[in-house]
Amino acid sequence: MxxxxxxxxxxxxxxxxxxxxxxxxxxxxxxxxxxxxxxxxxxxxxxxxxxxxxxxxxxxxxxxxxxxxxxxxxxxxxxxxxxxxxxxxxxxxxxxxxxxxxxxxxxxxxxxxxxxxxxxxxxxxxxxxxxxxxxxxxxxxxxxxxxxxxxxxxxxxxxxxxxxxxxxxxxxxxxxxxxSSLKGGNISEGMEDFTGGIASSKPVSAFKPPVLWRQLTAALSRGTLLSCFIQAKTWRDIGMVTPEGLVKGHAYAITDTDQVQKDSVEVLLVKLRNPWGFVEYKGPWSDKSEDWDKVDKAEIKRLELKKQEDGEFWIAVEAFSSLFNVVELCSVNPDSLDDNSSDNSSSWSLSTYAGSWVPGCSAGGSRKHRRSFWTNPQYQLSLTAADVEGDAAAANDADDAAAGASDDNDDNDEEEENADGAPLSPAAEKQKEKSQKCTVLIELLQKDRRRKGTVTFICIAYHIYKFQNRVGCLNETFFTSRKPVSRSGKYEAVRGVYKRLNLEPGNYVLVPSTYKPNVPGDFFLRIYAKTGNTLEHEEFTCSTDFLRVVMSNPPLPEDQMRVNNWFDKEDVSDDRLDAAAFMGLVNSVLEKDYHLPLETCRQLVLGEETGGRARLDRTQALKLVTSLRNLQSTFFHHDEDSSGTMSPFELTAALKESGLKCESEVVKVLWERFGSGKLHLPFHGFVSCVTRLRGLSELFESATPELKQHGINTWLLRLLAL
Known part of the structure; x- marks a missing residue:
């Protein structure tokens, strides 16, 4: 209690x-x-x-x-x-x-x-x-x-x-x-789960040894958790012990830094620990190195040097810089992640959100997939109070540009732009450097990827766009006509991607995404901004009202001829075609790879007013043939990879072109109904979707006001489940 x-x-x-x-x-x-x-x-x-x-x-x-x-x-x-x-x-x-x-x-x-x-x-x-x-x-x-x-x-x-x-x-x-779920991972995962802090990584090569030592010392003094590792170039290198006694692809804890005098020369040291509890560094300043013979015994006692195989050892920062590749940091205080900050008294506001990537609904993939990227979850950031000078943020901006210019899998031309999508002019760029900026820390974590006995991280990233005025969800046109002003970096198969950003005051939309579309997953997003900013964190549901447009394409003369010839050839007494005969007619018109099965043809025939006879007259048959020819053209247009099948996002666009525009939830149910839960829908499945939607929308129009009171999308969701 x-x-x-x-x-x-x-x-x-x-x-x-x-x-x-x-x-x-x-x-x-x-x-x-x-x-x-x-x-x-x-x-x-x-x-x-x-x-x-x-x-x-x-x-x-x-x-x-x-x-x-x-x-x-x-x-x-x-x-x-x-x-x-x-x-x-x-x-x-x-x-x-x-x-x-x-x-x-x-x-x-x-x-x-x-x-x-x-x-x-x-x-x-x-x-x-x-x-x-x-x-x-x-x-x-x-x-x-x-x-x-x-x-x-x-x-x-x-x-x-x-x-x-x-x-x-x-x-x-x-x-x-x-x-077994604990096999393999980044140290940042454990550090965050033990502290609730934010983890980030730094390449060792980006710093000169004395600068790196000072940064490690300062970070430890601020209570930051530190670790490091040597990158393994191939999976065969993981666990390989180097001549210096260090293990590739293996996590080491950084537990201390210090300095000693040797022959009147100051030596900067870093203390590491191998979690194995054995296999130690063998180079200069290791436990049994002769370098310690020239150090005052009082200093050795102060450092608590233990000449035993316990996995813990000292290493000179110069050797550390040449042998290790990455340092990982984790702190519960965002200020402690800022190496240039001398003021740790500032406070932060935190906004969090748990979301999902749902195939066919909100798993739009990377910017490479232009027609579906906009369907990814969207979050608004409204930054109003600047906290850093543009000149002070220039280094971060330069780092962002350098990191982003060549390492994004989906595009290599993401220059920073203004809100209208036009590249900044040199004069505007110079003015921008003098402007005030807002500090924002953003981390995107994918959830629960270890809980089934294996590690299944998917490639994730986030992009940030600036906009002027927004009402609801930003659409495909917005994202295809603009480039992001910033992003987390390249897509990586890691639990979390993090970046500290300096953005001009204004309105932004943040889009978290997976590299490939239709990849399911849950995520957790947290955003820190300096207190004083009005940080709005809102998800916009990217959906629209159902819209049915009557297609009025006239029949082609050759289709008229084919229908008449088919009726004459079949020589039916009542001049009507049953589903089997209609299937023969349709498949003589459509291309071979897009032939319809008998069940789909039955659905089409039953959708017409046949007086209970389930047989088509010439006018009805010609109307359906014309409609199917149009649907085939639409299918060709939206089958971007020419696979003969559609993805959920291709289906959404194709339905819209066919005169049927509906909420993403409706498309999701359609997919489950006609796609059997798979990620590839054949042409006959697309025809069934269109036929079903048109029939239900006509039924809705004739329904009583009581049945129509909740709207057509609710109507569709209920009837599609039957």
Whole structure:
């Protein structure tokens, strides 16, 4: 009840994962005298998420800490970076982030509540908290851990009797679905989920070694979590140990920086930790390097140099710069991500939104797909209060241009433009540099891509456009006639894309998208702006009212001749064609690859007024043949890849050209009805869609006012489901 005043999902009142309440479950276990056994994450192979090894000697047992070690404790003395060692799971990204977290007690206790113990009030139950897309989530686990040959299978501590890190790992695995869901990832994922902060990355090559060292030192002093890695050029290089003792494609925690004197020369050092708990750097200033022989013993003691294989080591910043490629940072305070900011007292407003990319509705793909890009979700940003001079933002703008000029998969010509789409003149560009700008931080995260046992990140990005006046959804014409003023960068198959932007005051629309259209997914968008800005964050539903236009194309003379010849050839007594005969007529007119099956022809015949005979006279047959010829031309026009099929977005445009314009939800139901849930609709499916829509719209026109009161789109959605 004490949490009732806090919003659900806040740290004080976290969401209960699987609806499990830690306090009530622990009380029940204490009263019963039975240790807690978690039914939602059972001590079975399926929780690991990998096939069981058939060899008896490799069998996995699930044991509680006191069954593994007689003097088992939750925490041995104090929390430290060496408490975490990687087991037989490729989750170095997660454990490196956890190592960074141990250096920040105020952040650590958010994830690992401090009252837990393996001795006092012990009931075999533990709880941990993780940030998930704008909410804190509490995860309950029992303490049965997977063991093979008497050793923990996954994460463990160098202190063999300490178990907090193994239990955190188990809780995170439960949150993601399986232990196997933790294989492979970016360190930023773990850092954000442990802090709720914003993560970003910096290329090491962009800074001279002394500048890089100063930035790392400043970031650590601001409480920023830091990590780094060496990029692996191919999958074969991942896990390869270099001659210097460093592992490619492997996450390292940056735990400290310092400086020492050697022969009156100042040496700048960076302290790293390998989550494996072993395999250390072998170069200058490593644990056993002779360089330490020329350093004052008091300095060595101050640095707490340990000449043992614990995964932790020092490295000179020059060597660090030449050997590592990327540094990742994460801070709960947006100001701490600004290397040039000396004022951390400024405040920020935060706006968040959870959205979805729905195939055929709001998964329009990249700008390369011009006809569907506009259907992606759209969000408005209204920036009114500038907080930085244009000259101060010029460096960021230059970085944006350099990063965006050549690395976007869908287009390579995204120059910055004005609101009307015309490139800025040199004079205007110069004036713009002197203008005031607004600082905005935008992060787009794709959700729940680990929870099915595998990692399935899709390529995502966002684009930002400036506009003057807007009413509702911006349409295809707007986006095809303009280029974005900024974007997150190239499309990447990572959980999140982030960028700090300096934009002129004005109105903007932000469009998050996947690289390919019709790729389903959920996302979380968060936008920080300096307080004082009126930050409007609104989704516009891109839909229109249903509109039926009567097509009045006259029949072609050759079609008139073909219809008459077919009727004469069939020699029917009542001068009418049934569905089978009509199919023969239609397929003699249409191109071979677009022939209609009998069922579609029956639908067409039954849609005509035949007096209950389900047979067409010459006039009706000619009208349908003319309509089908027109639909075939429309299909040709919108089948952009000449595949002989349509995508959901091609269907929307083709329906509009055929005189049928309807809401995206109606198109979605149509697709499910006539496309069988697939992403490719053949011509006969398109004909069925048009026939069905026209019939229902005519029925709507003749309906009573009571039936029509909710509008035609509601009418269509109800009847299409029948």
């Amino acid at each position: 004490a949490n009732s005043k806090f919003q659900l999902g806040s740290f004080e009142n976290p969401v209960k994962f699987k609806d499990q309440d830690y306090s009530s479950l622990k009380d029940a276990s204490m009263k019963s005298g039975c240790l807690f056994c978690d039914p939602t994450f059972p001590a079975e192979q399926k929780s690991i998420g990998m096939p069981e090894d058939p060899k008896p000697e490799n069998a996995v047992a699930w044991l509680r800490p006191k069954e593994i070690c007689n003097n088992a404790v939750f925490v041995e003395d104090t929390i430290g970076t060496t408490d975490i060692c990687q087991g037989q799971l490729g989750n170095c990204w997660l454990l490196a982030a956890l190592s960074c977290l141990t250096m920040h007690p105020q952040l650590f206790v958010k994830v690992v509540p401090s009252e837990q113990s393996l001795t006092e009030a012990y009931a075999g139950i533990f709880h941990f908290r993780f940030w998930q897309y704008g909410e804190w989530v509490e995860v309950v686990v029992d303490d049965r851990l997977p063991v093979r040959s008497g050793r923990l299978l996954f994460s463990y501590s160098r202190s063999k009797n300490e178990f907090w890190s193994a239990l955190v790992e188990k809780a995170y695995a439960k949150l993601m679905g399986f232990y």
